[in-house]
Amino acid sequence: MKFLEYFSEMNDFIRQKLDAYVASQGLRQTKQRNELVEKIFSSSEHFTIEELLDRLRKTDIKASRATVYRTVKLLVDAEMLFEIDLGEDVTTYDPNFMENPVHNHLVCVDCGKVVEFEDNHLELLNDCLSRRMGFRPVKKSLRIEACCEKLRASGTCANLIQARVTQKRLPNRKK
Amino acid sequence: MKFLEYFSEMNDFIRQKLDAYVASQGLRQTKQRNELVEKIFSSSEHFTIEELLDRLRKTDIKASRATVYRTVKLLVDAEMLFEIDLGEDVTTYDPNFMENPVHNHLVCVDCGKVVEFEDNHLELLNDCLSRRMGFRPVKKSLRIEACCEKLRASGTCANLIQARVTQKRLPNRKK
DNA sequence: CTGATTGCAAATGCTTTGCACGCCA
């Protein structure tokens, strides 16, 4: 892979924000950092550190576990990546807040599928509720756990099959 | 303390639910279990395992760390106690869902104060949103992080002072 | 060159678990 293709699937906005942060903090550009950022933002998938390491193993990108932890923390500090609460025990990261700064998560308890959604009424309501209680809202985190209607109706659903194949989110739950 | 006073500050509903669960699962009544349950439900405070252990140390109740973990897990399984997400790293437990099955949390980023609130519009909206996406809502978790308006206006607030004294929620945050 | 970054292994902190003993039903 040629150097100039590192950021091929990543949009300019992300690259610029990273560069700006790195510059502003007196940090340095490194191969591992650039490759990890590329890997993270070339997909809109949520991930855990372990899943990110798995992705790396499947490619020619090499970075130690410690570096992965450190880079992810750096991106969280830079507000490019966000920790989200999917009801799991391990920390899950969401790379989509840069494109959609305001969104929420619905997690299907049947298949583990995560649906991101936005709603203006919800935002407005959160705002009103906070002010009514004497606070100024800064940030909110809403997770809806729900059952798949399709599954109940037909006994199966595309997400369930997909989930079984990829084991997406099904393991790792607290025993 | 006399045996019959164990549940003095706990309401009958909680005692009965515990008894029912213990009986239904073939579990046993033990001194440690009863005392821990009393300690947990005689207050409406959220707590971490460490805070619960601190509470125990200040009284004549004795239970090992392992027993505390096991008892708390038992209560969560019995749906008498709930894990909540306050944005901390350590698991926080909320004993108030039995009295208020539907409530949300607002956390003040200035003083760490946690405010519980209910809102019908919010519940309705969550319900509609889930169905619109093809799911049946099961459970939701909303956390609002907010700034204290009083603090901004006057430079101080009662909660901040309280928080400083009790160190309530201020430590333990991810660095 | 200087200091940031990396990889490794060791350390940390919360939580769980194996085991022998004790106690409830």
Added chain:
DNA sequence: TGGCGTGCAAAGCATTTGCAATCAG
């Protein structure tokens, strides 16, 4: 008496950190 519950210490896991070597600017 049977076997659930407890306490202790050890084990597990995710995550962080100290340190020496390496690399970016």
